Amino acid sequence: MPEAGSAVRNGGDLVVETLSALGATTVFGIPGQHALGLFDALTRSDLRFVSSRVENNSAFAADGFSRATGQVGVLFLSTGPGALTALSGLQEAYATGVPMVVVASQIPIEGLGARRRGMLHQLDDQKASAANVTKSQRLIQHASGIPSAIQDAWTEAISSPMGPVWLEIPQNVLLNPVMVPAVEDALAEPFDNPPRTELVKEAVRWLSAAKRPAIIAGGGTRRGRGEADLLALAEKLRAPVICTPGGNGAFPWNHELSLQAWIEDRYTTEVLEDADVLLVIGSSLGEVTSNYFTLAPRGKIIQIDAEPRVLESNQPALGIRADAGQALSALDAALGQALADAVREGSPRQPSDWHGQAPEQVVAQTLQKVSARLDSQDLDMERQFMADIRAAVPAGMQTYWDMTISAYWAWSCWDAKSGQFHSAQGAGGLGYGYPGAIGGAVGLGERVLAVSGDGSAMYSIAELATARQHDLPVTWLIVDDGGYGILREYMVEAFGKATATELAGPDFVKLAESFGVPARRTAPDGVRQALVESLAAEGPNVVVVEARIGLFAPTHLAP
Known part of the structure; x- marks a missing residue:
């Protein structure tokens, strides 16, 4: 171990040098005994370190940072309890496709696999614990392997399907002096993941002949930055589009073809079931998207996803393994060419016909039915409450939602406008909202909003100290x-x-104030004004609303 104050470089320096060369700006985490070499090296780098109070919240913060900025989230973890505590946060990133590089420390290399030595924090196989929540796991046993391993991990994290990648480095590898020269450059480019040509051609044949095409835009649409191509494709087809919770914001909310995000309503389910070709982009057609597995399409399905295990996992389909953005671009170009060729040949595509109605009429009538169903329930307070939050939040502000009733409403009714909507629907764990928002604020350098219930807030209440610090x-x-x-x-x-x-x-008001964070309490009818004032303030603040928010009736059931 280098003497205090020495200029000798060690394995920790190789880690931070490589991360900096790859473009990292920020690291989240909590120091730990075996990870001290990482944290000491941070002092010799330009990387910003944000220390949370619980490792799981560090993972959520790195996730929120990545979602907000499009950059790779970087997380430093200590051995054993620290690493294990972060796993449920990593499950959310893995389920949602958030690119992260996780560097966990390990016990000294001579102790690996030797449980009988009884080293502090020792696990039989630490990286095996991360296998369910990360794309891959690597153990680096020699300092010379650090730069390449981190570069490879970064490449894997940003390649679709994106996600967190796990690296672990023994304590002595981080601390021992190295002969490896300082890292000057590192390059990580995502692997190309385009759709196969024959599958694009087949999909275009189906879509060109479709009378009632419809589109489900999932989270992969946003991750693949496919919004512009989705809009162009929908307008060419005149296809109704509905967004999943993860896809919220991928399609303009008030577009005449937008079914918005009422994915859990039976009326929108019926439209999707009636489509003769249903294009599903970046979604597994899972529990929520399928309206709790009640969706029973009668037409053909085209399903696009970067994760091959997703394809046809819930419905038979023409499965296209590809990055959603690349696939949408290819589909839009090929469909445009096919439609132009058809016109030139004198057999243009016939207009969409939903049993004698234009698709725009079907969309408008469906949204009216959804609204009428809500009108029939005692939900005036809830609907006004959500409308007041939307009115208070600036159009471009990013929002982070915990697993709480307000978020369940937001999945269906939140118009993301020009901001971004982030929620924990991937894995569905509690406690995401506030630490995720902390990561977003760090990355953006501007105000964000977090929404939690009192139960989920207690999972991350300690992060008030992080926000204040x-x-x-x-x-x-x-x-x-x-x-x-x-x-x-x-x-x-x-x-x-x-x-x-x-x-x-x-x-909660007194508790926030004890951290030095301004807080106020309001009734539901005062939430708009309270948020307007709080969102215009400096630094962190808290708004508490004491109210029982009801959920709309289970509209996955037949009316």
Whole structure:
């Protein structure tokens, strides 16, 4: 180990030099005994370090940073308990396709595989614990292998399907002096993932002949930056488009072909079922997107996804393994050419015909039916509450939503406008909203909004210290209903009563103020004004609303 104050470089320096050369600007994490070489090396780099209070929140913050900026999130973890605590945060990034490079420390190399030595933090196989929540796992046993391993991990993280990649480095490899020269450059380019030509041609044949095409835009559409091609393709086909929670914002909310995001409503499900060709982009047609597996398409399905295991996992389809953005670009170009050729040959594509109606009429009528269904329920307060939040939030502001009833509403009714909508629907764990927003604020250098319930807020309440320490512009809206509200609703619906859903909680206003974070309490009808003022303030702040927000009735059931 180098003496204090020496200029000897070590394995930790190779880590931070390589990350800097690859374009990293920020690292999230918490120091730990075996990882000290990483953190000491940070002092000799230009990388910014943001220390959370819980490792799982560090993972969420790195995820939120990546989603907000499009950059790779970087996470430093200590051995054993620190590494394990971050796993549920990594599950969200893995499920949602967020590129991250995770560098975890390990016990000294001579202790690997020798459980009997009883080293502090020792696991039998630490990287095996990460196998379910990361794309791949690597153990680096020699300092000379560090730059290439990190470069390879970065390449894998940004290649579709994107996701977190796990590296671990023993304590002594990080601390021992190295002869390897300083890293001067590193290059990581994503692997190309285009669609196969014959599959594009077949998809275009189906779409060109379709009378009632419809489109589901999933999260892969956003990750692949396919929004412009999606719009062009939908307009060529005159196809109704609905966005999943992960795809929210991929298609203009008020476009005449937009079914918006009411993916859980039976009326929109019926439109999708009636399509003779259903184009599914960047979605597995999973639980929420399929309206809880009630979606039963009667036409053909074209499914595009970068993850081959997703294809046809829930419905038979023409599966196209490709990056969603590349696939949309190829489809739009090929369809444009096919339509132009058809016109030139005197057999132009016939207009879409939904049983005698134009697709724009079907979209308008469907949204009216959705609205009428909501009108028939006692949801005036909830709908006004969500409308007031939307009215208070600037159009370009990014928002982060925890797994809470307000987020369930937002999945369906939130118009992302020119901002970005981020939620934890990938893995569905609690506690994402606030640390994710912290990462977004760090990356953007501008204000973001986090929305949590009182139950989920307690998972990340310690991060008020992080926000205060770094003076981050995060406004945190906490909807306090005294328990796990969504689970309460589910249990009452299923069993007629709720069990273990009621929570003793703190006074969130006083608790925030004890961290030095300004906070206020308001009734639901005051949330708009409270947010307008808080979003215009400096530094972190909290808005608490004490209210029971109900959820719209289970519209996956037949009306």
